[in-house]
Amino acid sequence: MASPTVDRRTVLARLTRLAPGLAAFVHYRREDLRHDIVAGVCVASVALPVGVAYAELAGFNPAIGLYSCLWPLVAYALFGTSRQLIVGPDAATCALIAASLTPLAAPGSDAYLALSMTLAFVAGLICIAAGLIGLGACADFLSRPILTGFMNGIAISIALGQVGKLLGFRIETTGIIRPFIEIVEKVGQTHxxxxxxxxxxxxxxxxxxxxxPRVPTALATLAIAACVVGLFSLDSHGVRTIGAVPAGLPWFTVPRIPFNKLDTLVVDAAGIALISFCSAMLTARSFAARNRYEIDDDREFAAIGAANIVSALTQGFAISGADSRTAMNDMAGGRTQLASLVAAATIGLVLVFLTKPLQYVPTPALGAVLVMAAVSLVDLATLRTLWRESRGEFFICVSATLGVVLFGSLKGILLAVVLALFRFIRLVARPPCEVLGTVEGMKGFHSIARHANARQTPGLCLFRFNAPIVFFNARHFKLSAINAINATVPAPRWFVLDAIAVTSLDVTGRRVVEELREELARRGVTFVLAGRRTQRLEWRERHGLSQVVDEQLHFPTLRTAVRAFHTKQQADSQPDSQM
Known part of the structure; x- marks a missing residue:
């Protein structure tokens, strides 16, 4: 009979597999407690004004923003693998929510809230499903240029959307050109x-x-603005405030799913799930690397999903990883997931006891906080780096920005992803090809195009194709190889393909390599492979197919292939020297 200790360990191991964050609490170190409490309170001081501001951005009552900050923090602390990541309302996610739901319901209405809860619930299910089937690696496909361009576009859209709140009138149009024209036309109505x-x-x-510098800027700004409004009764002089915020914690509520709009919501939820996860992963990976530990991509996908589902069940909206609050957590010394629980408890106390002062917070002050948040999202440094290093990726980044601003968040990111895929296909379909030679003073073999003093071995053409040889680039491989042979003077006797650079070979690729070998044979040129010899022999044995190249003409490395060529040349010249 198993001992109780073994049973407890087994149960604990199973629970930590399901909820990795539990391990941090089971093995909690007392010396981390003070740091986590301080960090949690600091995170809450930033999350409170940001939650209210982002609720305004997404079209919700301020209390909904605070609800979205509360229980998702608890859910992520249990299911996440990052020690520093803080989840909650996010500028990009809120912009996506507003773009998705505004055509379906009036912002602030009960229908709007019900749709947002459904959107968060479906996004959460998509995240959990993606994590279970191992799609955590999809974060790698949204490149830094795409996310930079996306965030820059979101920043511009947010800033434009707050101008009306700062001037005291409503902007009806969307995009960038039409709102700018409307602002110019209405500037005389400024309050x-x-x-x-x-x-x-x-x-x-x-x-x-x-x-x-130690004072939470956004919280202090909103507190001072609320005091000014209350003292001078500015709300009675036309200055809008966020109004009464209901006290108390949110009730758990199952969202009523509108099945007639579910197809639209699923598409929007998929976009929100992808952007939320990728944004959270960039933040989580950055802070994990800084603090020297690893995170699990698939578990992170599921944790973001769990946090979204909990947000939906507690009258909140879709959330993501929060850069500013995570940075605050790390800066304040947060060491474990307990900081998230402390932040959630602090927000809960505010919701129960301190909601009355929130009604005096002026809308223009929230607009100013959002504009400053938008400015912090703009990444000009990456743009400058891309311009210097890769004009193609710079173009993708700018296209993502313009797409978000001109066509909306989801269409903008879709445009950028399509452009990135086209660029990827172009890179793989037309990869760089190199003819190799030796360079005095340098080991190995190097491109003769990049080294003016590179020297080719007479009678030998060393060729490198920097990609897998597959159906969409096989013809390009063959033409490039023939052009390299034609350009080699004197005409080569051996053509050596560097197989190390060829990461895979499909059926079309094998057929084209065979065609090239046969054509070279008609010219009197021997086709030789260098590298991946063991792999090719294992593949041939497994599939029982004929080999493309004779085993005697497949060498482990380029250097052994060159030595074999010299040995053959010497052997061929010996009979002539004896005559």
């Missing part, structure tokens, strides 16, 4: 007290980090 509050908030957001 001066509203503009004054907004400018004052901007001044605080700029000055406070320098004057009091």
């Amino acid at each position: 001066l007290p509203t503009l004054a509050v907004g400018l004052g908030a901007f001044a605080l957001l700029v000055a406070l980090p320098k004057a009091a």
